[in-house]
Amino acid sequence: MKKDIIDAAIGKVQCDVNYSNCILVDVLSGRLLKDSVVSIKNGYVAGINDGLSAKETIDLRGMYLAPGLVDGHVHIESSLLTPAEYAKVVIPHGTTTVIADPHEIANVMGYDGMRYMLNVSENIPLDVYFMVPSCVPATDFDTAGAALYASDMHQFLQEPRVLGLGEVMNYPGVLAQDPQLMDKIALFKSNGRPIDGHSPGLSGARLSAYIAAGIGSDHECTSAEEALEKVGKGMYIMLREGSTAKDLRNLLSAVRRENAGRFMLCSDDRHCNDLRDEGHIDFSLRLMLEAGVDPIDAIRIASSNAARWFGIPSQGAIAPGYKADFIVFPSFESFEIKAVVKNGKIVAKDGSLIEDFSGAPIAIRDSVNIKWLTAEDFIIPDKGSPVRVIKVQQNSLITIHGIEELPFENGALVSDLERDILKIFVIERHTGSGNIGKGFIQGLGLKRGAIGSTISHDSHHMIIAGVDDLSIFKAARHLNKIKGGLVYAVGDQILLDLPLPVAGLMSDKPADFVIKKLSDFDRLFQKEGLTATSPLMTLSFMALPVIPSLKITDKGLVDVEKFKKVSLYADKIVKEKH
Numbered sequence: 001m002k003k004d005i006i007d008a009a010i011g012k013v014q015c016d017v018n019y020s021n022c023i024l025v026d027v028l029s030g031r032l033l034k035d036s037v038v039s040i041k042n043g044y045v046a047g048i049n050d051g052l053s054a055k056e057t058i059d060l061r062g063m064y065l066a067p068g069l070v071d072g073h074v075h076i077e078s079s080l081l082t083p084a085e086y087a088k089v090v091i092p093h094g095t096t097t098v099i100a101d102p103h104e105i106a107n108v109m110g111y112d113g114m115r116y117m118l119n120v121s122e123n124i125p126l127d128v129y130f131m132v133p134s135c136v137p138a139t140d141f142d143t144a145g146a147a148l149y150a151s152d153m154h155q156f157l158q159e160p161r162v163l164g165l166g167e168v169m170n171y172p173g174v175l176a177q178d179p180q181l182m183d184k185i186a187l188f189k190s191n192g193r194p195i196d197g198h199s200p201g202l203s204g205a206r207l208s209a210y211i212a213a214g215i216g217s218d219h220e221c222t223s224a225e226e227a228l229e230k231v232g233k234g235m236y237i238m239l240r241e242g243s244t245a246k247d248l249r250n251l252l253s254a255v256r257r258e259n260a261g262r263f264m265l266c267s268d269d270r271h272c273n274d275l276r277d278e279g280h281i282d283f284s285l286r287l288m289l290e291a292g293v294d295p296i297d298a299i300r301i302a303s304s305n306a307a308r309w310f311g312i313p314s315q316g317a318i319a320p321g322y323k324a325d326f327i328v329f330p331s332f333e334s335f336e337i338k339a340v341v342k343n344g345k346i347v348a349k350d351g352s353l354i355e356d357f358s359g360a361p362i363a364i365r366d367s368v369n370i371k372w373l374t375a376e377d378f379i380i381p382d383k384g385s386p387v388r389v390i391k392v393q394q395n396s397l398i399t400i401h402g403i404e405e406l407p408f409e410n411g412a413l414v415s416d417l418e419r420d421i422l423k424i425f426v427i428e429r430h431t432g433s434g435n436i437g438k439g440f441i442q443g444l445g446l447k448r449g450a451i452g453s454t455i456s457h458d459s460h461h462m463i464i465a466g467v468d469d470l471s472i473f474k475a476a477r478h479l480n481k482i483k484g485g486l487v488y489a490v491g492d493q494i495l496l497d498l499p500l501p502v503a504g505l506m507s508d509k510p511a512d513f514v515i516k517k518l519s520d521f522d523r524l525f526q527k528e529g530l531t532a533t534s535p536l537m538t539l540s541f542m543a544l545p546v547i548p549s550l551k552i553t554d555k556g557l558v559d560v561e562k563f564k565k566v567s568l569y570a571d572k573i574v575k576e577k578h
Contacts, residue, residue, distance in 0.1 A: 002042075002044065004042050005042065005321060008039070008041035008052065009041075009046045009052070009320060011052060014053055014054060015039040015040055015041045016040050016041055016042065016055055016056065016344060017039075017040045017055065017056045017344060017345075018038070018054040018056070019037070019040070019326070020037045020057055020058065020059055020060065021037075021060050022037075022062070022063060022064065022065040023036065023064045023065065024036035024048065025065065025067070026318070027067060027303065027304045027316070027317050027318075028304075028317050028319060030296050031296075032064075032296070033048075033049070036048065036049055036065070037049055038065060038318060038324075039052040040324045041344075042344070043323065043324055043343035043345075044321060044322065045318060045322050047320060048319070060328055063329060064330070065318065065326050065327075065328055066326065067299065067304060067315075067317050067318055067327070068094060068095070068096025068097060068315075068325030068341070069093075069094045069095045069097075069281040069285065069327060070095070070096070070099070070264070070265075070281065070302065070316060071090075071097070071099065071266055071267055071280065071281050072099055072217075072238045072264040072265060072306040072309070072310070073101060073196065073219050073240075073266035074098050074099070074266060074268060074270070075100070075101055075102070075103065076100050076117070077102065077104035077105050077505040078104065078242075078269035078271070078537075079271060079275060080272055080507055080514050080518070081272050081506060081511055082120055082502060082506050082507075082508070083100075083117065083120050083121035083126075084120065084121075084124050085514075086126075086275075087125065087128075088353060088356075088511055089276050089280075090275055090281075091342070091347055092337075092340060092348040092352055092353060093281070093337065094280075094337040094340050095281050095282075096127060096342050097126070097127040097128075097129070097312070097316075098126065099129045099130070099131060099163065099306065099310055100117065100121075100128055100129065100130050100131070101131045101167060102114055102117040102130060102133060103133030103134075103135060103136060103138075103166055103167075104458065105503045106133040106136045106148060107136050107145055107146060107458050107459050107460055108145045108459075108460050108503045108504065109146055109364070109503055110145070110146025110148055112365075113503060114130075114148070117130065118159060118161065118162075119360065119362050120362050122360070123359075123360070125347050127161075127323075128161065129162070129312065130161055130163065131163055131164050131165060131166035131167070132148070132156050132188075134169070134184055134195075135168070135169045135170055135546075136148040137459065138169065138457075138459055138544075138546070139169075139170065139458075139546060139553075141545045141553045141555060141558045141565060142426075142553035142555055143428045143433060143435055143461070145367075145459060145460065149184075150183035150186075150187050153165075153184065163194060163310045163312070164193035164310065165184060165185065165193065165194075165195045166196055167196045167197060167198035168181070168185065168195065168196070168198060168215055169458070170546065171202055171206075171210050171546075172563050174210050174213050174215070175206055175209055182213070185215070188214075193311075194217070194309060194311060195214050195215050195216055195217075196216075196217045197210065197217050197218040198219070198220055198546070199218050199220060199230075200221075200397075200547055200548065201222075207229065208233060211230075211233050211234055211235060216234070216236060217235055217236040217238060218235050218236075219266050220240075221247065221251055222247050222398070223250060223251070224250065224251055224254035227254040228259075231254070231262045231263075235262070236262050236263070237251070237254075237262060237263050238263075238264045238265065238266040239251050239263055240266050240267070240268050241265070241267060242269045243269060243271045243274045243537050244269065244395070244396075244533060244537045245268060245395070248265075249287065249291070252288065252293065255288075257294060257297060260294070260297040260301060261300065261305060262305070263305060264305045265281050265284045265285070267280060269457075271518060271534065271537060272511055272514055272515050273515045273518040273522070274534075276511075284302070285298055285301075285302045285335060286335045288302075289333075289335050304316035304317050323343065324343060324344035325341065325343070326341040328341070338350060364503065366501070367429070367430075367483070367484060367503045368479070368480055368483050369429060369430060370428070370432060370476075371432050371433070373476055373480075374473075375469055375470065375473045378423070378472050378473055379469065380412060380423065380568070382408035382413050385570060386405045386406075386569075386570045387403070387406055387413065387440060387568050387569055388403060388440075388550060388566065388568055388570055389403070389404045389442050390440065390441045390442070390550050390552060391442045391443055391550075392441065392442065392444060393443070394533055395533055397541045397544070397547045398547060398548050399542070399549055399551065401549040401550035401559065401561075402550075404419070404421065404442075413440075415467050417447060417467065420444070421441070422441055422444060422446055422466060423438075423441075423465065423466055423469075424439045424441040424463070424465040424539075424542065425438055425462075425464050425472065426456060426543050426552050426553055427461055427464070427476060427554065428461050428462075428554035429454060429460075429484075435554040437543075437552045437553050437554045437555055437557070438556070439552045439556075439557055443532060444465055444531070444532045444535055444538070444539070445531030445535075446465065446467060446528065447528060447529055448490055449467060449489055449491070449495070450464055450467065450468075450472040450489050450490075451464070451465060451475070451535060452465070452479055452486070452487050452539075453485070453487070453536050453539060453540055454479055454484035454505070455486075455500070455537075456543035456544075458544060458546075459553070459554075460504060461554050462479055462480075463540065464476055464479075465539055465542075466489075468491075470491055471489045471490055472489075474492050474493075474494070475487050482497060483501040484500045484503070484504025485499040485500040485504070485507075486498040486500065486517075486521065488521070488524060496520055496524055498518070545558040547560060548560045549561055550566075
């Protein structure tokens, strides 16, 4: 019971602050309330235009006051920052709440990874809620770093910041009613918790079966038609705008006044330099407004809809008893956030934090464990047949399954720079098994050397693409040396690196350091002529065997459409599959 809020609402005690002279964006009734006064007590709204007195009055000079922005689905690890540093970047952009799925670190460290993210995200001026990762291990196609079963998840239901079950990526497992997966779904469904989906391209009867299992949202739509079918069958749809997957513009024609309540915004995977320079949910909101989405609907999609789907009480609107999380901006036409209010206090103005803060330092074990490598490990024998090639598509996680004849030297297949076909390897890094998946990739634009990372969704093995074996070998050895991270090697020289010692996924350094390093990578990639959008993030998704069409893991190539492992070597040239 919020006794102090009730007392303030009836004028028994004075409020802390009045935000006056504002246009209130009322997402609950769909109105713009001019000349409004919003009264705050202990971080909550006590009254709206109720004539309450306050210790302090802040004149918003006729600007709009709207609910704080909500990211409905994000992997904080993909920002390369720990939660506190992530918060420093997104709060000035108006984000006051995120729903995080920590399946990146959970796939590396299991329970310890989930617990780490819960602990380090406490007591920061960003509300970080969590969905329990459903796919740990991610699939049977690669070597798992950890496992979370239904029996491991009961304890997380007691955590107040744990909302539900994270994206169920293994939709074939749902359709086949895999017992372990169905146990997880049943646990959260029986507790009335939301269950997020991940079902790219799923339609018709298979989509209906997937939804009937209890899965209620999806963030993988790439067309308006796909989004409308899923909305019509009862799903909430997250409009995604990440660093690599940029789907929002393609989906906006599906958003209408009649169905706007079924849409949310999410970033999914977004690097910290993009978050700082381009924006977060505010960037997506700006895109919606520029496309002509009704302003109040746009604010709902960016705030209240997510709070409703996830069942977050007292958030996503400006109303008595709700958290006082707001954004302040002068115009919908040229949307730019001037101030951010968190728990009733202004925490950012004109794109900068008012006060710095830090998260609690918590130790975490090393996570890179590979067998001793030699240059010979990266030889791919020529067997006199064409090979399968992963073909990258710009601004998409979906690849093309190609078949190509490749050149060879001394009995070994080599890269073909004229056609932009490079070697690609996935090296198992959790158990030291020595597994190395070998293949070829087209579309990165790399002309020399090798780029590599310990970020490779979702099992996060070491992934390296390169022109020559020496550069690939050097990149792998260096990633092991720095305990995980990003690297660009040419021959035996390291041109640039970014250590990510927190599970091989996140830096232990401040956001400014990481952003500078990423900017250095961007400049170097431009100089080297790489054509892929965010080459290292693009590379990281080449090991995700749940998004079509051809992917690679530490156990080899996976035909995602057939959901089975396939040989690198093909018997004959066949038509490419999209």
